[in-house]
Amino acid sequence: MQQGSNPLAGGTANGAQASTLSYFRWSFIVTAVGLALGAYLGWMTTGTIGGMLSVFFICAVLAVLEISLSFDNAIVNANKLKDMTPEWQHRFLTWGIVIAVFGMRIVFPLLIVVIAANIGPWDAMVMAASQPDEYSRIMHDAHLPIAAFGGTFLMMVGLSFFFDHEKDVHWVRWLEDKMQRYATIRGIEVAIVLVTVLIFSRFLGEAESEVFFRSAIWGLLTFLLVEVLGGLLDSTQQQTLQAGAKGGLGAFLYLEVLDASFSFDGVIGAFALTHNLFVIAIGLGIGAMYVRSMTIMLVERGTLAEYRFLEHGAFYAIIALSVIMFVQPLVHIPEVITGLGGATLIGISLWSSIRWNRKRHAEA
Secondary structure, three states, rough: OOOOOOOOOOOOOOOOOOOHHHHOOOHHHHHHHHHHHHHHHHHHHHHHHHHHHHHHHHHHHHHHHHHOOOOOHHHHHHHOOOOOHHHHHHHHHHHHHHHHHHHHHHHHHHHHHHHHHHHHHHHHHHHHOOOOEEEEEEHHHHHHHHHHHHHHHHHHHHHHHHHHOOOOEEEEEOHHHHHHHHHHOOOHHHHHHHHHHHHHOOOOOOOHHHHHHHHHHHHHHHHHHHHHHHHHHOOOOOHHHHHHHOHHHHHHHHHHHHHHHHHHHHHHHHHHOOOOHHHHHHHHHHHHHHHHHHHHHHHOOOOOOOOOOHHHHHHHHHHHHHHHHHHHOOOOOOOHHHHHHHHHHHHHHHHHHHHHHHHHHOOO
């Protein structure tokens, strides 16, 4: 892709390299519009300054969480995009953002609500917009299976990152060294998750325990199916990219499926912060724009980000969210505390990455 050739990138003319901020120009615009909509939504639904600020804060936290969780997504996308024709690069960066925002961040959460609440898609949309109290009541009744499903999926995502025998970068070394050492034990993540599910299910009544355990099993199966799909995609990657070099459609579809897989944990994690479909769409949509902007920057500059511990902080945040989702059927935890905990972990990991980079440059 030539420098400045993509209108979304905000690149400079005559082939000059665009500044870092220019790549995120449209992301900043979407952020301002999205946060304004979030504040307006908070005011319309609560009628209080506190409610407005709460929704505003949740949108911001969802955006930060989505960016952090999808950080590796931008890197993978950049590596694949460089082998595609400029025409299909542009299509992925334009059409792809529409699919990413409206598909995975709106349609997919809506499907979760439809399945959990056993209502039609249009009924769910109308209820979310015109009957927020009834919508909240239905979501409250459906909270148990969502918490079990989402908590199980997220815990598997987080543990799989740390129980990796090939992982060579450690942030909390004393803990991550041990997890890497035991990563060769087959199925250790599944065993840990199942034991955790069994422990939490013992604190629920008989009927609730059955629903909790069944939903958790579905969460585990979903994660394993996503892993299988990823393995199949990896095994056919070269053929897909070769086809993409000719027409581009194969590589485009490959990247969209890959992007959806990366988005799944962020969408599930959003339910730990809020059940409001529109708040989820706003927050995750803002994050998706930054991921696309980051992808453009990585493709045009040919460089990868140097924040080596940022991924660690994101996956610790995922595990923390999974535990909170397991606890919520027993004890209510305010959404602000949940969001602040994840943002704090991500912020600390970013700060540690910057310190590590400065130390390395000082020793050079």
